[in-house]
Amino acid sequence: MAGSGAQVFSIEVLRDFSTRVFLHFGVSEQDAAEAADVLMAADLRGIDSHGVARLHTYFELLQEGRINPKPQMKVVRSTASTATVDGDNGLGLVIGPQANRLAMDLAAKSGTGWVSVCNTNHFGIAGYYVVKALERDLIGWAMTNSTKLVAPLWGAEAMLGTNPIAVAFPGKEEPPIVIDMATSAVALGKIEMAVRKGETIPLGWGMNDRGEATTNPEDIMKGGVLLPLGSDREHGGHKGYCLGMMVDILCCVLSGANWGPFAIPFTLRNAMPTRSVGKGIGHFFGAMRIDAFIDPDEFKAQIDEYIRVFRATRPAPGTGGPLIPGDPEREAEKVRREKGVPLTEPVVRDLLDIAANTGVKLE
Amino acid sequence: MAGSGAQVFSIEVLRDFSTRVFLHFGVSEQDAAEAADVLMAADLRGIDSHGVARLHTYFELLQEGRINPKPQMKVVRSTASTATVDGDNGLGLVIGPQANRLAMDLAAKSGTGWVSVCNTNHFGIAGYYVVKALERDLIGWAMTNSTKLVAPLWGAEAMLGTNPIAVAFPGKEEPPIVIDMATSAVALGKIEMAVRKGETIPLGWGMNDRGEATTNPEDIMKGGVLLPLGSDREHGGHKGYCLGMMVDILCCVLSGANWGPFAIPFTLRNAMPTRSVGKGIGHFFGAMRIDAFIDPDEFKAQIDEYIRVFRATRPAPGTGGPLIPGDPEREAEKVRREKGVPLTEPVVRDLLDIAANTGVKLE
Numbered sequence: 121m122a123g124s125g126a127q128v129f130s131i132e133v134l135r136d137f138s139t140r141v142f143l144h145f146g147v148s149e150q151d152a153a154e155a156a157d158v159l160m161a162a163d164l165r166g167i168d169s170h171g172v173a174r175l176h177t178y179f180e181l182l183q184e185g186r187i188n189p190k191p192q193m194k195v196v197r198s199t200a201s202t203a204t205v206d207g208d209n210g211l212g213l214v215i216g217p218q219a220n221r222l223a224m225d226l227a228a229k230s231g232t233g234w235v236s237v238c239n240t241n242h243f244g245i246a247g248y249y250v251v252k253a254l255e256r257d258l259i260g261w262a263m264t265n266s267t268k269l270v271a272p273l274w275g276a277e278a279m280l281g282t283n284p285i286a287v288a289f290p291g292k293e294e295p296p297i298v299i300d301m302a303t304s305a306v307a308l309g310k311i312e313m314a315v316r317k318g319e320t321i322p323l324g325w326g327m328n329d330r331g332e333a334t335t336n337p338e339d340i341m342k343g344g345v346l347l348p349l350g351s352d353r354e355h356g357g358h359k360g361y362c363l364g365m366m367v368d369i370l371c372c373v374l375s376g377a378n379w380g381p382f383a384i385p386f387t388l389r390n391a392m393p394t395r396s397v398g399k400g401i402g403h404f405f406g407a408m409r410i411d412a413f414i415d416p417d418e419f420k421a422q423i424d425e426y427i428r429v430f431r432a433t434r435p436a437p438g439t440g441g442p443l444i445p446g447d448p449e450r451e452a453e454k455v456r457r458e459k460g461v462p463l464t465e466p467v468v469r470d471l472l473d474i475a476a477n478t479g480v481k482l483e
Numbered sequence: 484m485a486g487s488g489a490q491v492f493s494i495e496v497l498r499d500f501s502t503r504v505f506l507h508f509g510v511s512e513q514d515a516a517e518a519a520d521v522l523m524a525a526d527l528r529g530i531d532s533h534g535v536a537r538l539h540t541y542f543e544l545l546q547e548g549r550i551n552p553k554p555q556m557k558v559v560r561s562t563a564s565t566a567t568v569d570g571d572n573g574l575g576l577v578i579g580p581q582a583n584r585l586a587m588d589l590a591a592k593s594g595t596g597w598v599s600v601c602n603t604n605h606f607g608i609a610g611y612y613v614v615k616a617l618e619r620d621l622i623g624w625a626m627t628n629s630t631k632l633v634a635p636l637w638g639a640e641a642m643l644g645t646n647p648i649a650v651a652f653p654g655k656e657e658p659p660i661v662i663d664m665a666t667s668a669v670a671l672g673k674i675e676m677a678v679r680k681g682e683t684i685p686l687g688w689g690m691n692d693r694g695e696a697t698t699n700p701e702d703i704m705k706g707g708v709l710l711p712l713g714s715d716r717e718h719g720g721h722k723g724y725c726l727g728m729m730v731d732i733l734c735c736v737l738s739g740a741n742w743g744p745f746a747i748p749f750t751l752r753n754a755m756p757t758r759s760v761g762k763g764i765g766h767f768f769g770a771m772r773i774d775a776f777i778d779p780d781e782f783k784a785q786i787d788e789y790i791r792v793f794r795a796t797r798p799a800p801g802t803g804g805p806l807i808p809g810d811p812e813r814e815a816e817k818v819r820r821e822k823g824v825p826l827t828e829p830v831v832r833d834l835l836d837i838a839a840n841t842g843v844k845l846e
Binding site: 197198199200201202204229230231232234236271272273274275276277279287289297299301302303305306322324325327330331332349350351354355356358359360361362363365366369373374375376379380381397398408409410412413414418419422423425426429430433434435436437439440441442443445 | 561562563564593597599635639640642660662666669687688695712713714718721722725726729736738739742744771776781782785788789792797800802803805
C-alpha cells in the first residue's frame with residue numbers, strides 16, 4: 121500500500137536501475153541481471169524490506185570493497201546429491217541463484233540436490249529461489265542465516281538472525297503453494313513501522329536491552345531483540361528458537377560460514393562481530409524431483425485438491441477463512457505488475473543518492 | 484514427575500511387556516523388539532504421551548484387525564537419493580524404523596537419502612528416528628502427519644495434525660542437538676492435563692467449536708481445536724500453519740497417503756474421515772552424510788563450540804538462560820534409566836487391561 125509521500129515506479133524502471141548500478145561496480149551482465157531479478161521478486165511480491173529498499177546497502181558494501189563484484193563460485197566438496205560451495209565473497213544475489221541452480225542440477229541427476237554455501241552475503245528473499253525451482257518442476261528449499269537480531273528462548277541478547285525457511289510445491293490448475301517465513305515472531309520491518317507511526321507493539325514481538333518483555337518498539341531498536349516464533353515458553357518460543365538454530369546449522373556449520381552471533385552484519389552501521397568462526401554468511405538450498413517420489417501429474421492434481429479443501433475450511437469468526445501460503449504475495453504481484461511499485465520517501469531518497477554517487481540515472 | 488497415584492516401572496519391565504504384547508498379535512520378533520524400542524524412547528525421554536501410554540490404542544487397533552501385524556514394506560519408486568515406500572498398513576512403530584534405515588542406506592550411497600511413506604500408521608516420537616541416524620553419524624530428519632486437531636490460521640475447524648518435525652546434529656564432546664517439535668502451539672497432552680487439574684489455559688492454545696479463542700480446556704476437548712505455532716496472525720500463527728502444511732505434503736501428498744483432515748485417526752474413538760484421498764497416514768525421513776558437505780570432525784568441533792556459545796547467552800531475567808534442544812529429554816532419560824518410569828494410574832489401568840485381554844503378564 122502506498123503511504124503518504126510514496127512514489128510509484130514501474131518494475132521495469134527499478135529493474136533497469138538496479139542492473140545498471142550493479143554493472144557500475146563491475147558485476148558481469150548476467151550476474152547483474154540476475155541480482156536485479158532477485159530484488160524485483162521482492163518488490164513485486166510486496167516484501168518491501170528486501171527489494172530496492174536494500175539497494176543502498178548493497179551499493180555501500182560494493183563501494184567499500186566489502187563484497188567481491190566478480191566472484192568465482194567454487195565447489196569444495198560434493199557427492200551425487202550434495203555440494204558445498206564457497207561463494208568467493210560475492211553478492212548473495214549472485215551466488216544464491218548459482219548455488220540454487222547447482223541444487224537443481226544435482227536433483228536432475230540424483231533425485232534430490234542439497235547445497236550448503238559459505239563465504240556469501242545476503243541473498244534477498246528466500247521465496248525467490250523456491251519459485252525458480254517451480255519453473256523446473258521441482259520442490260525447492262531455501263534458507264539463509266542473517267545478522268543477529270533474535271534471542272534464543274530465555275536469552276536476553278541476540279544470537280540468531282531471522283533465519284528464513286522457504287519451500288514451494290506446484291499445483292496443476294491451482295497456483296503453487298509457496299511458503300516463505302522468518303523463524304522470528306515478526307520481521308524487523310514491523311518494528312520499524314511501529315516506530316515511524318508512534319504505535320505500541322504487541323507483547324511477544326521483542327524484549328528491551330535487559331531482556332524484559334516490551335510493547336515499546338523503540339526499546340527493540342535501542343539494543344533490544346526480537347523473539348523467536350512462538351514468543352514465550354508457554355506459546356512455543358522454544359520451537360521458533362529450534363527452527364532458527366536448524367537453519368543456522370544447515371547454512372553455516374555444514375558449509376563453514378559464520379554462524380549465530382558471528383554472522384557478518386548486512387549493513388555498515390552494525391558493528392562487526394567480535395569473532396570469526398567461518399567465511400561470510402551461509403545459505404542452504406534443496407531441490408527435489410517430484411517424479412523421484414510419485415507421478416508428477418498425480419502429485420499436482422492432489423495439490424489442487426489440497427488447496428481447494430483448505431480454502432473450504434469453515435472460517436473463524438470475523439475472518440474470510442484460511443489463505444493458502446503464497447496468496448498475499450501473488451495478489452501483490454498482480455497489482456504491482458500492472459500499477460507499479462510504491463516506494464516510501466526514504467527509499468526514493470536512497471535511490472537518488474545512489475544515482476548521484478554512481479551517475480546511473482533513475483528513470 | 485510422578486503425580487499422585489503414579490506407579491514407577493523399570494524400563495526393562497515396560498520394554499519386555501510391550502514386546503510380548505506385539506508378539507501376541509503375531510508381530511515378528513525383530514519387529515516387536517523394534518516397536519517396543521520406539522515406545523521406550525518416548526518413556527525414557529519424558530514424552531509420556533507417546534510411550535506405553537499409547538500401547539492400549541495399538542492393542543485395540545491390532546485386536547480389531549485395523550493394522551497389519553506382518554507388513555511387507557514395498558519400495559514403489561526410487562532414485563539414487565530417494566524412495567517412496569508403501570508400509571502395507573503396518574504399525575508405524577515397525578514401518579518407521581525400516582523406512583528410516585532405507586533413508587540412511589540411500590545417504591551412504593548418494594550423500595543424502597529421502598524417503599516418503601504411505602500406508603502406514605502412527606510412528607511414536609519423531610525424535611526416535613533422528614537419534615537413530617546419529618548412531619550412524621548422519622544428520623537425520625523425521626516428520627509425520629497425524630489425526631486432525633489443529634486449525635489453519637483463520638479456520639474454525641481442525642484440518643491438520645500436530646505434524647512434528649525432528650532434526651538432529653551430532654557434537655564431538657558435547658551431546659547432540661536434538662530438535663523434536665510439534666507444529667502446533669502446544670501438544671494435546673497439555674490441554675488434557677489442564678482439564679484433569681481443573682485449570683484454565685493461556686490464550687493462544689486453542690479455540691472452541693465456534694472458532695473463538697478460549698481459556699477453558701474443556702472447550703477444546705468438546706469439538707474445539709488447537710492453534711498452530713504462533714497462535715494468531717499477530718504472533719505468526721500463519722507460520723505454524725505453513726509448517727504443518729509442509730510436513731503434511733512431504734509425508735502424504737508426496738507418498739500418496741491421506742493428508743490434512745483425511746488422516747486416519749489414531750484411536751478407535753475418533754470417527755473415520757468422510758473421504759479417503761490416499762493410503763493410511765504418511766511419514767517423511769531424511770538422512771544427510773556430514774562428510775558429503777564438510778569434514779565430520781570439523782563439523783562436530785563447531786557444533787561443540789556452537790553449544791558452548793549458546794549456553795553462555797546472557798540469561799533473560801528470572802531464567803537460567805537458553806537450553807540446547809534435547810536438554811530436557813536427555814535429563815529425563817538419565818533419571819528414568821536409573822529410577823524408572825512413573826506411570827499415571829489410568830495408564831497402569833490400561834496396561835493391566837491389556838494384560839487381562841492378552842494373557843501377557845505385566846511384571
